[in-house]
Amino acid sequence: MLSLKKTLSFREFLSRIAAFLILVAKMRNYRPVLVLAPLVLLSGCQGPEPDGSTVIRPSRTGASPRSVTGDQNWDAGVRTDFVDRVLLVSVDGLGAVYLGGPLHHGRYPTLQKLRDAGSSTLNARADCDYTVTLPNHTSMLTGRPVAPDPNLPSNAYHGWTSDGYSTSDETLHNSGNPNVTYISSVFDVAHDNGLRTCMYAGKSKFSLYSTSYDATNGAIDHVGADNGRNKIDHGVIIDYDSDTLIAQATADFDHELCDFAFVHIAEMDLVGHNSGWGTPEWLDEVDRVDGWLQQLAEHTILSDDYSWGLIVTADHGGDQYSHGDNSDPWDYTIPFIAIGPNLTRGSDLYELTQSSRRDPGERQLRYSEPWQPIRNGEAANVAVGMLGLPPIAGSFMRGLVIPQ
Ligand SMILES: [Ca+2]
Numbered sequence: 001m002l003s004l005k006k007t008l009s010f011r012e013f014l015s016r017i018a019a020f021l022i023l024v025a026k027m028r029n030y031r032p033v034l035v036l037a038p039l040v041l042l043s044g045c046q047g048p049e050p051d052g053s054t055v056i057r058p059s060r061t062g063a064s065p066r067s068v069t070g071d072q073n074w075d076a077g078v079r080t081d082f083v084d085r086v087l088l089v090s091v092d093g094l095g096a097v098y099l100g101g102p103l104h105h106g107r108y109p110t111l112q113k114l115r116d117a118g119s120s121t122l123n124a125r126a127d128c129d130y131t132v133t134l135p136n137h138t139s140m141l142t143g144r145p146v147a148p149d150p151n152l153p154s155n156a157y158h159g160w161t162s163d164g165y166s167t168s169d170e171t172l173h174n175s176g177n178p179n180v181t182y183i184s185s186v187f188d189v190a191h192d193n194g195l196r197t198c199m200y201a202g203k204s205k206f207s208l209y210s211t212s213y214d215a216t217n218g219a220i221d222h223v224g225a226d227n228g229r230n231k232i233d234h235g236v237i238i239d240y241d242s243d244t245l246i247a248q249a250t251a252d253f254d255h256e257l258c259d260f261a262f263v264h265i266a267e268m269d270l271v272g273h274n275s276g277w278g279t280p281e282w283l284d285e286v287d288r289v290d291g292w293l294q295q296l297a298e299h300t301i302l303s304d305d306y307s308w309g310l311i312v313t314a315d316h317g318g319d320q321y322s323h324g325d326n327s328d329p330w331d332y333t334i335p336f337i338a339i340g341p342n343l344t345r346g347s348d349l350y351e352l353t354q355s356s357r358r359d360p361g362e363r364q365l366r367y368s369e370p371w372q373p374i375r376n377g378e379a380a381n382v383a384v385g386m387l388g389l390p391p392i393a394g395s396f397m398r399g400l401v402i403p404q
């Protein structure tokens, strides 16, 4: 345990030197006038958004720690720069159509507090072709659609359509889209830029990501100092036991092991398959999720030492006992909550991002439609954008504009 801590703090030391060197490199290239442009978290691909390539951001290291304490942190001011750290939470199977009524009646207090602290919608979308777990989580981590589409470039999608277990020699790169040699992820961008990355997953099939981004299969780091090929510094997978998983995650946050963390809460999906989506049993399980979200909030956005951004979304919803029907609104309608720079407190995410995204009503749209809905696949680039880092290489969902 001791030696582990020593190793990690040495890594932290190295990564801070790297971050400083990157800052120096950036300052040479940046022109202050460009900072006046609206903050484009994800720059231009679909919809009428400005060309992100002209927008230059100041360094993330300009972010300053928060100094408020206790429950009043929920009322902390809206940041307009960048955060030090980001937590991305995916609640497996958290169908949004079931949440509006209970939230209106004051059930799920933490979910409500998160919505009040940031910008959110209960009408975000899963992928349009696949409403199952691994394909959607791969979108969430890479910013890519799941499947090929004749109206999109052939290198846009990630191609991981299986929701089963992968073998130890299968990776996103060798078994996904054959037109892409390497499927980059939020882990790559954060890690290559000297940040520490963590994954806490509640289903063992998430080993797909551990394998795809390990020291053998992860890409060579060409960004600044060499931070290595192992893109996930700290990976923990515990099947369907979020009490233990989140205790581990929050302990690691307290020990400052994670600058970017992905947490996957598995239980809602299991209760949905066993008892049915939207049943009293399922709604009771959301109470437990609400408690886990409270714990995660207390160790991130409500803690004192660092500024955190937080994203909460889901891979898919569900209808009766399943969720595999990509044409079923109950399956494809999911929440998307984002707390961070310029994400106006208590705002509707569609209103906030109306220059780039439009509420799809009850429809599911293909990626080639001119006005895109907000999808779970935006999470990857929203996360790196909050950190002041560039979009993920090869990612497609990068056009969401958060006005400054
Ligand atoms: Ca690097």
Ligand SMILES: [Zn+2]
Pocket: 093, 133, 269, 270, 273, 323
């Ligand atoms: Zn499922």
